[in-house]
Each structure stands twice: as C-alpha cells, then as structure tokens.
Amino acid sequence: MSIESNGISVIIELGGGAELLFDKRKKHSVNLPGNDWTIQKLLFWMKDNLLKERPELFMQDDTVRPGILVLVNDTDWELLGEGNYKINSGDTIMFISTLHGG
Amino acid sequence: MPIPCSRQCGKKAILKRPKTGHALCKECFFYAFESEIHNTITQGKLFKPGDKVAIGASGGKDSTVLAYVLKTLNERYQYGIDLFLLSIDEGITGYRDDSLKTVQQNKDDYGLPLKILSYKELYGWTMDEIVAEIGKKNNCTFCGVFRRQALDRGAAFLGVDCIATGHNADDIAETVLMNILRGDIARLQRCTSIITAGADCIRRCKPLKYAYEKEIVMYAYFKQLVYFSTECVFAPNAYRGHARTYLKDLERIRPSSILDIIHSGETLQVKEGIKLPERRNCSRCGFVSSQEICKACIMLEGLNRGLPKLGIGKSTKVKRALESIAKDKCNDKCNGKCKDNERIEEKDLEF
Structure with missing residues (x-):
C-alpha cells in the first residue's frame, strides 16, 4: 500500500515509429508522483522527462499529434475519455504512430 | 467501466471505429474490417478466379495488412487467386535494407513467394547513388517515378494479371487534396479509381481503398502482425506531408472527412473541352x-x-x-x- 501514497507505476509502450522519438525504446516503466494522473498530464510529463527529440511530432497543443493512436490496457482511448482518462497504477499505456513507413 | 461492443455480442469494446463511430470488441472489429475489404473486392470486381496477383510489399503496415487479409480472404471466400509478394529494393541503406527483412518474414509467415527487384539492376543506380548526385531535395520524385515502373517490370517478370497495392483511404484522400492543390486534373480523375489499367499495362487495384489508416494499424496491432515503421532516411515528401497533416486535423474534428474527400474525388466530373493528356x-x-x-x-x-x-x-x-x-x-x-x-x-x- 506504500505505492499508493508514493505515486503510481505505469508502463508506457511506443510503437509504429513513435519509439524513434523516445530514444528508440519501445517500453518505459515509470513511477509517477502522487495519485492524480490523467493521460493529458502524462503527455506533458512524457514530453518533459522521456521525449528525446522533435516534440512537435508527438504533441500538438495539449494532446497527441493527430495520427498517433493511444490505447490503455489494449483499449482505444477514444472509448475512455481520451486525455481525461484517470490513470490507475499498473496501467499500460500504448502510443502507436500511424504516420511512419509505407 | 468497460463499454460493451455495439454488436451486442456481450464482449468489451476495444476500439471506436472512425468510419461509423461504433465501439467494437476485437472479434467483431476483425470481422467488420475483413468483411468490408471483401465487399470492396467483390463490388469492384478486383479479381477473377485463376488470376495471379502480385502484392506490392514494402514491409510497412499497409502492405503487411494487405498481404495478411488477402491471404485470409482468398482462403475464406475461395477467390481462387494465386498471391505473390513483389518488393522493390530502392537501395537506401538503413531503410529499405531493413524493411526488406520484414518482407522476408512476411514471405515465411504467410507462405507466399517473394520477388525482389532492385533499382540497381533495373536502372543501374541505387537511391543512395542518386541522392549523392542530386542532393536531398526532389529525391522523392525520382524514387516515386522509378518505383512505379519497377513494380510494373517486376509484375511482368512474374507474369501476373494484377498488382494489388496497399493504398488506404487516408492515402487516397491525401492524393485527391494534392491533385486539387496542384491543379492536376488528369490525376485527380484517375487517383480515386479502384482499378487502373491501360492497353498494355498490368492492371492495378487498391483493396484497402476504403480502409482507414487507424483501423489498419489497430488491425496489425491486435493481430500482432510484424511490420516495419522507420521513416525513410532521406528528406520526406514535404508537400504530401502538409496535405497529410491537414487531413489528420480534419479527421480529428470529423472522422468521415476522409471518406467524404474520396467521394468528392470519385464524383467530380471534368467539364467538356478540357484537354487531358493522352496515354x-x-x-x-x-x-x-x-x-x-x-x-x-x-x-x-x-x-x-x-x-x-x-x-x-x-x-x-x-x-x-x-x-x-x-x-x-x-x-x-x-x-x-x-x-x-x-x-x-x-x-x-x-x-
């Protein structure tokens, strides 16, 4: 229960080319301080703490750049309130770019 | 709280379809996605029994999904077609050499014969060598022109009746926009055709014409299909990039925009007296x-x-x-x- 008071742990996964912006790493296990986390808040946190290059290819205004798909525990975030989704400890949040390759 | 599947199958929805707004579970999504491509194929009369069909395979998401779905549908609905993978090696170090490994894997995974043709053997130049000559500007023009012809030559070599390409709804809407922006009336007319063919050339078709990019990527993800997703190492096609960003912004506001643009392209008529280039x-x-x-x-x-x-x-x-x-x-x-x-x-x- 000490995890609850110290923050939450989430797994961030990147695919479809989005990993290229994050040190080419497809999986990041992170601990977030406090309990009050939405995906929108996480996006800014990722931009400040994980993103290595070209932030404009990841974010546009206060959300992901159109063309990046987001899944929470393998469910489309469009079914979960998108940026307003409240993150639970243990969630896996996946970002897949549709904009690469072909 | 999980959202139930719109088809009332009792399972939990995993995705919101951009086309319809429906929330579907994994199985209902697979079924809907595959059935729509089947409908595209039958309504557009893309294949005849006995056809040899080459899939233009780059190792990217679209052609990987196309190969998988065509193989699946050919077995499920007995199209009676012979499928091949046809890849073009442009000779781009750090890009195409890696993506061709993915195509090799598709060949093994799907049990389809593979033919790789290189720019070097066709034209005597690799893209690396061409870029060394012309610089990084305009190289997409070379690559695009050469690739189109290379696919035709590869298809002739394989003796196929048809080339199926992975162009999806987003690609086609993007091309409609670009052709409008450039005033290219001939291509504006042609670019929405599901089958293109000339007198002597092998026909081409686009079975994913009405498939949204989002659904293609979701399908590949949930089916765990392996594809290659690195950006080409050379300068991107800047003009297409703008059209793409614009389209993606529109899609966010109104997801049907993509199909609506295709519809506009399909139904546009060029007024009489406009001179079009002869083929x-x-x-x-x-x-x-x-x-x-x-x-x-x-x-x-x-x-x-x-x-x-x-x-x-x-x-x-x-x-x-x-x-x-x-x-x-x-x-x-x-x-x-x-x-x-x-x-x-x-x-x-x-x-």
Whole structure:
C-alpha cells in the first residue's frame, strides 16, 4: 500500500515509429508522483522527462499529434475519455504512430 | 467501466471505429474490417478466379495488412487467386535494407513467394547513388517515378494479371487534396479509381481503398502482425506531408472527412473541352507514358549524362535535352529530321 501514497507505476509502450522519438525504446516503466494522473498530464510529463527529440511530432497543443493512436490496457482511448482518462497504477499505456513507413 | 461492443455480442469494446463511430470488441472489429475489404473486392470486381496477383510489399503496415487479409480472404471466400509478394529494393541503406527483412518474414509467415527487384539492376543506380548526385531535395520524385515502373517490370517478370497495392483511404484522400492543390486534373480523375489499367499495362487495384489508416494499424496491432515503421532516411515528401497533416486535423474534428474527400474525388466530373493528356507508350522503353518519352527515361538520361536535375527542372531544358536524346537515337535513320518532341510537364508523379 506504500505505492499508493508514493505515486503510481505505469508502463508506457511506443510503437509504429513513435519509439524513434523516445530514444528508440519501445517500453518505459515509470513511477509517477502522487495519485492524480490523467493521460493529458502524462503527455506533458512524457514530453518533459522521456521525449528525446522533435516534440512537435508527438504533441500538438495539449494532446497527441493527430495520427498517433493511444490505447490503455489494449483499449482505444477514444472509448475512455481520451486525455481525461484517470490513470490507475499498473496501467499500460500504448502510443502507436500511424504516420511512419509505407 | 468497460463499454460493451455495439454488436451486442456481450464482449468489451476495444476500439471506436472512425468510419461509423461504433465501439467494437476485437472479434467483431476483425470481422467488420475483413468483411468490408471483401465487399470492396467483390463490388469492384478486383479479381477473377485463376488470376495471379502480385502484392506490392514494402514491409510497412499497409502492405503487411494487405498481404495478411488477402491471404485470409482468398482462403475464406475461395477467390481462387494465386498471391505473390513483389518488393522493390530502392537501395537506401538503413531503410529499405531493413524493411526488406520484414518482407522476408512476411514471405515465411504467410507462405507466399517473394520477388525482389532492385533499382540497381533495373536502372543501374541505387537511391543512395542518386541522392549523392542530386542532393536531398526532389529525391522523392525520382524514387516515386522509378518505383512505379519497377513494380510494373517486376509484375511482368512474374507474369501476373494484377498488382494489388496497399493504398488506404487516408492515402487516397491525401492524393485527391494534392491533385486539387496542384491543379492536376488528369490525376485527380484517375487517383480515386479502384482499378487502373491501360492497353498494355498490368492492371492495378487498391483493396484497402476504403480502409482507414487507424483501423489498419489497430488491425496489425491486435493481430500482432510484424511490420516495419522507420521513416525513410532521406528528406520526406514535404508537400504530401502538409496535405497529410491537414487531413489528420480534419479527421480529428470529423472522422468521415476522409471518406467524404474520396467521394468528392470519385464524383467530380471534368467539364467538356478540357484537354487531358493522352496515354501512350514511351518510345524508348515501351512502358505507359503520357509523353513521347516517359519520366523515368528522362530522369535516367539526366543521371547518366551528369544532368541529374533533368527530370525535375524547367521544361525548356527538358525539351532541349529531349531533342538531343531524340537526335542521338535517330541520327542513323533520319539524320535529325524527326519532328520535335512534345513539351514535358514538370510535375511530380503521384499514382
């Protein structure tokens, strides 16, 4: 229960080319301080703490750049309130770019 | 709280479809996605039993999903077609060499024969060598022109009846926009056709024409299909990039925009009296062309003569060079008396 008071742990996964912006790493296990986390808040946190290059290819205004798909525990975030989704400890949040390759 | 599947199958929805707004579970999504492609194929009469079909395979998401779905549907609905994978190796170190490994894996995973043709063997130049000559600007033009013809040649080599490409709804909407922005009426008419064919050329079709990119990527993800997703190491096609960003912004506001743009493209009619370029065959290589000498031959000639900008430069220069090519070619026969070649347009080729 000490995890609850110290923050939450989430797994961030990147695919479809989005990993290229994050040190080419497809999986990041992170601990977030406090309990009050939405995906929108996480996006800014990722931009400040994980993103290595070209932030404009990841974010546009206060959300992901159109063309990046987001899944929470393998469910489309469009079914979960998108940026307003409240993150639970243990969630896996996946970002897949549709904009690469072909 | 999980949202139930719109089909009332009792399972939990995993995705919101951009086309319909429906929330579907994994199985209902697979079924809907595959059935729609099946409908596209049957309504558009894309294949006949006995057809040999080459899938233009790049190792990217679209062609990987296309190969998987065509193989699945061919078995499920007994199209009776023979499928092949056809890949073009442009010779781009750090990009195509890696993506071709993915195609090799598709070949093993799906049990489909694979043919790889390289720019080097077709044209004597790799893209790496071409970029060393022309720089990073305009190289997409070379690559696009050469790839189109390379696919035709590969298809002729395999003796297939049809080339299926992975162009998806987003790609086609993007191309409609680009052709409008460039005033390219001939391509605007052509680019939404689900089948394109000329007298002598192998027909091409786009089974994913109505499939949204989002669904293609979700399908690949949930089916755990392996695809290659690295950006080409050379400068991206900037003009297409703008059209793409614009389209993606529209899609966010109104997801049906993509299909609506395709619909507009399909139903546009060019008014009478508009002159469209005729389709004929290149007098050098025999492939379909809208000019006396096709774009690929002009570009190749430029590269070989040390005038790499030839295919993309001013049309007057192209005309002069063409005259000299024509003279070279027919000096023996007509002592240079052959008629002037037609003006070459200087636009990029798309589709």
